[in-house]
Amino acid sequence: MLHLVQARPGLAKCKESVQHGDDVVFIGDGVVCAEPISSCRVFIQTDDAKRCGVNIDEHAEPCNRTDLVALVVKHNQSVSWR
Numbered sequence: 001m002l003h004l005v006q007a008r009p010g011l012a013k014c015k016e017s018v019q020h021g022d023d024v025v026f027i028g029d030g031v032v033c034a035e036p037i038s039s040c041r042v043f044i045q046t047d048d049a050k051r052c053g054v055n056i057d058e059h060a061e062p063c064n065r066t067d068l069v070a071l072v073v074k075h076n077q078s079v080s081w082r
Contacts, residue, residue, distance in 0.1 A: 024078050
């Protein structure tokens, strides 16, 4: 499953339902609360990170618009967390 975290309150909800092998993308204002989540890959949307002044460090992979489309295509299901 693909999880799109858009805000800090959504992060807690996401962490409760994420499963091994899921992908998590921090987008919009959610980039400011990005953190590692065990057993899944974590991405940070690059345009939003730049807008918010967030550095992408070793716990996450950068994700541009093309990468985000590829992740959506890869997963049969996605959920947005606000």
